[in-house]
Amino acid sequence: MTTPSRHPGLNLGRAHPEAHHACEGLVFGFWVFMMSDLIIFGLLFANYVTQLDALAGGPGPKDLFEMKSAFIETMLLLTSSFTYGMAAYCLKYRNGRGALLFWLVVTLALGLSFIGFELHDFRVTIDKGGAPSQSGFASAFFGLVPLHGLHVATACLWMIVLIVQMLVYGLDTGVKTGLVRLGLLWHFLDIVWIGIFSLVYLGGLA
């Protein structure tokens, strides 16, 4: 007895008829954007692979990357994807705003700490001589990984705006559909991160 899915991500369903109806078109449009983003990231990955040996005498992956911080970042982002799932679950099934707000704040905290760790990483990379102007490899790295970080930062900003809207206007249709779309972006960014930690960090350190 499963209801057919109207769009990617959690479907709000019968308990939220107005938002559920509004989501169909909005989420499809957002999903088109997600897929175009997927192609941008895919091409930046391909570009990174072609530049792997273009070191120009500068430092390479083994000199620049640290396994420990890559691992911490991976855990932060993966856990935040799960906590966002819990927020979406509370949005759909709980009546109050308390639990939803709790999970959103947890997700936001995890996302912001991820960005903090990443900024620290970039600083270390530049200090070790891996600034973007050093080599084709460094340029490709700084084209790919910080673009993902920028996406996460923007998603955090969006989450803050949605939290404020929720506190001011309550859980109206606009806020609900916004939360469903932000969920797509958040889970999508975690999928891109799988590629980054596997190809860039683990592949570079293996």
Added chain:
Amino acid sequence: MSETQRQSGVVDDKERRRELGSYLWGYGLALALTLPPFALVAWSDWPRVTLLWAIGLCALVQVVVHFRFFLHISLARQKREDLHLILFSTLILILMAGGTLWIIFNLYGRMAPAMLP
């Protein structure tokens, strides 16, 4: 609509449990596919090529897990347009990314063998 509404209590509870389970399973499976590659790179002395294959395989499976359990995309329940869009984007990605790698590495092979991995 009225018939479904009569049953909606039961259905909603089933759906609720299924969706909660989906996130928990997704998190568990994602952890099970994330920790081994890190452990292997940190502690194993496997040859590099074997390591890369293991990392790549885990990553690929984990992407499918995220699509299935976090984004709730499954081949059976999905709307036609959504599925077409995913398949089309994947096709474009394979053509463009695969084509880039093919052309550039072919060029390296002919003109700059030092750039080959």
